[in-house]
Amino acid sequence: xxxxxxASARHWLAGLALAAVGVAAxxxxxxxLSDTPRSVVTLxxxxxxxxxxxxxALGVRRRVRDAAAEPAAxxxxxxxxxxx
Amino acid sequence: xxxxHILDLFQGITSLIEASPLVMFGRIGLILLGGLLVYxxxxxxxxxxxxxxxxxxxxxxxxxxxxxxxxxxxxxxxxSAPHPDPAVAAELAAQAAAGQTPGTLFMAPLxxxxxxxxxLMQIDFLQPVYTFAFSxxxxxxxxxxxxxxxxxxxxxxxxxxxxxFLALSCEFGTIVxxxxxxxxxxxFREAASIAMVGSADGPMVLxxxxxxxxxxxxxxxVVAYLYLxxxxxxxxxxxxxxxxxxxxxxxMPAKATIKVTSDEKLAFAVxxxxxxxxxxxxxxxxxxxxxxxxxxxxxxxxxxxxxxxGPLLYGATMFLGLLLGVLCEASTILDPKVLILxxxxxxxxxxxxxxxxxxxxxxxxxxxxxxxxxxxxAGVSCVPSTAKVAQKEVSSVTPDAIILPxxxxxxxxxxITSAIITGxxxxxxxxxxx
Numbered sequence: 001x002x003x004x005x006x007a008s009a010r011h012w013l014a015g016l017a018l019a020a021v022g023v024a025a026x027x028x029x030x031x032x033l034s035d036t037p038r039s040v041v042t043l044x045x046x047x048x049x050x051x052x053x054x055x056x057a058l059g060v061r062r063r064v065r066d067a068a069a070e071p072a073a074x075x076x077x078x079x080x081x082x083x084x
Numbered sequence: 085x086x087x088x089h090i091l092d093l094f095q096g097i098t099s100l101i102e103a104s105p106l107v108m109f110g111r112i113g114l115i116l117l118g119g120l121l122v123y124x125x126x127x128x129x130x131x132x133x134x135x136x137x138x139x140x141x142x143x144x145x146x147x148x149x150x151x152x153x154x155x156x157x158x159x160x161x162x163x164s165a166p167h168p169d170p171a172v173a174a175e176l177a178a179q180a181a182a183g184q185t186p187g188t189l190f191m192a193p194l195x196x197x198x199x200x201x202x203x204l205m206q207i208d209f210l211q212p213v214y215t216f217a218f219s220x221x222x223x224x225x226x227x228x229x230x231x232x233x234x235x236x237x238x239x240x241x242x243x244x245x246x247x248x249f250l251a252l253s254c255e256f257g258t259i260v261x262x263x264x265x266x267x268x269x270x271x272f273r274e275a276a277s278i279a280m281v282g283s284a285d286g287p288m289v290l291x292x293x294x295x296x297x298x299x300x301x302x303x304x305x306v307v308a309y310l311y312l313x314x315x316x317x318x319x320x321x322x323x324x325x326x327x328x329x330x331x332x333x334x335x336m337p338a339k340a341t342i343k344v345t346s347d348e349k350l351a352f353a354v355x356x357x358x359x360x361x362x363x364x365x366x367x368x369x370x371x372x373x374x375x376x377x378x379x380x381x382x383x384x385x386x387x388x389x390x391x392x393x394g395p396l397l398y399g400a401t402m403f404l405g406l407l408l409g410v411l412c413e414a415s416t417i418l419d420p421k422v423l424i425l426x427x428x429x430x431x432x433x434x435x436x437x438x439x440x441x442x443x444x445x446x447x448x449x450x451x452x453x454x455x456x457x458x459x460x461x462a463g464v465s466c467v468p469s470t471a472k473v474a475q476k477e478v479s480s481v482t483p484d485a486i487i488l489p490x491x492x493x494x495x496x497x498x499x500i501t502s503a504i505i506t507g508x509x510x511x512x513x514x515x516x517x518x
Contacts, residue, residue, distance in 0.1 A: 004275065012351075016355065016356070019359045022359075022363075023359060026363055027362060027363070037204050045363075046363055046508075049363055050359075050504070052250065053355065053356055053359060054244055056352060057241050057352070058240040058244055058245075060244075060352070061241060061242060063348075064241075067343070067507055
């Protein structure tokens with residue numbers, strides 16, 4: 001696996017974990033609380049869960065940018081693709 | 085032949101004359117409006133796929149009122165929610181038994197009781213479609229599936245910050261219209277349904293109003309679909325008003341073609357659908373419909389794609405237009421609240437457009453004056469109209485300036501954001517109003 005995919009995988013894992021924490025806060029933790037803390041924790045959980053999706057999207061963007069930069073870097077260093 | 089009256093042959097005219105003046109003029113007005121919609125659809129001023137069946141349905145239902153036979157009329161009266169005034173309820177029952185109840189052979193949208201519905205399905209030709217596909221939101225979900233198949237989430241994944249920021253800015257109207265509607269006397273459920281008009285997303289408005297404000301869903305949905313045409317016709321003027329030509333023609337720095345793989349898009353659809361359904365189960369049918377469309381597209385299931393973006397999407401659109409038109413029967417739609425709805429709908433869409441352009445300006449300044457602020461309006465989720473409007477306005481000033489990829493990212497993210505706002509409204513409002 002290339003370093004580009006390693007970086008992307010880290011974002012995917014972090015995003016999934018963040019989304020799971022957010023969902024757990026909004027759906028499991030919040031209902032057990034009283035009125036005001038419940039609203040705060042629900043909102044916070046929703047924001048955290050949606051941030052998880054944003055982290056995944058950022059990972060994809062980074063993977064795409066790095067992948068686009070790789071051929072440019074090899075062209076600059078004079079490297080060529082190995083013969084098939 | 086004794087007791088025969090020549091007007092019995094032409095009950096459409098008799099029922100028109102015998103109605104109250106308000107209903108009579110309402111029917112004539114709606115027949116004329118239906119004709120206008122067909123004309124505007126044909127001319128391309130409004131969306132023809134929706135406006136032509138809707139206009140014709142509106143004409144037919146207001147012209148085709150007859151006096152129902154006593155059995156059908158009794159089923160309609162006894163199958164609907166009883167009138168709050170017992171004297172009026174008794175009068176309606178007597179009128180039904182005497183065969184003097186005006187109605188149509190299209191459908192009876194207010195009937196709720198199962199046995200009456202089964203009877204009416206054998207009488208009214210659109211009743212099965214209404215009961216099994218419209219009143220439960222299935223048609224909205226079919227359309228959303230079609231939208232999902234047409235969406236490329238790669239545009240969002242390539243520019244997540246910009247897309248999400250602009251999409252959130254465009255929810256300005258959806259959020260601000262809610263307190264305005266409450267201040268004008270609507271309850272929270274009705275206000276949320278009206279505020280959703282600001283998302284400029286028909287299926288979302290339909291779903292929210294069916295879930296939260298069933299008594300007002302006909303006028304709200306009709307207003308929403310009529311106003312969708314404003315995104316195409318009115319937003320260019322808003323852009324020209326708020327963005328000077330120099331900024332409209334701003335060329336953005338050229339970027340390499342971005343390739344987000346279909347695996348990544350499919351995985352994102354799966355994760356996105358799961359997380360959003362876990363957060364907002366009340367709007368889960370919408371999320372599933374949208375992401376199943378995305379998943380089918382990214383998995384390359386060509387046969388399914390052909391079904392969803394062909395017969396399913398266009399069939400649902402045609403029946404949606406037809407049913408919306410048929411629901412516009414004068415005695416159903418004439419409500420003093422409709423006038424306020426017309427005003428609130430315009431306010432919601434205007435505020436969403438203004439919010440988007442403010443977001444566009446913020447992106448322009450934060451990016452060091454590199455991002456064209458016109459892109460902001462594309463966050464209004466009328467796919468792909470607002471993205472096309474943005475590109476057209478930019479091209480009219482600088483023909484070789486391309487903003488479409490960024491605009492589509494904001495546009496697609498706008499659909500997802502509107503679905504999230506729908507989820508928040510349909511989840512939170514019932515809890516507040518308990």
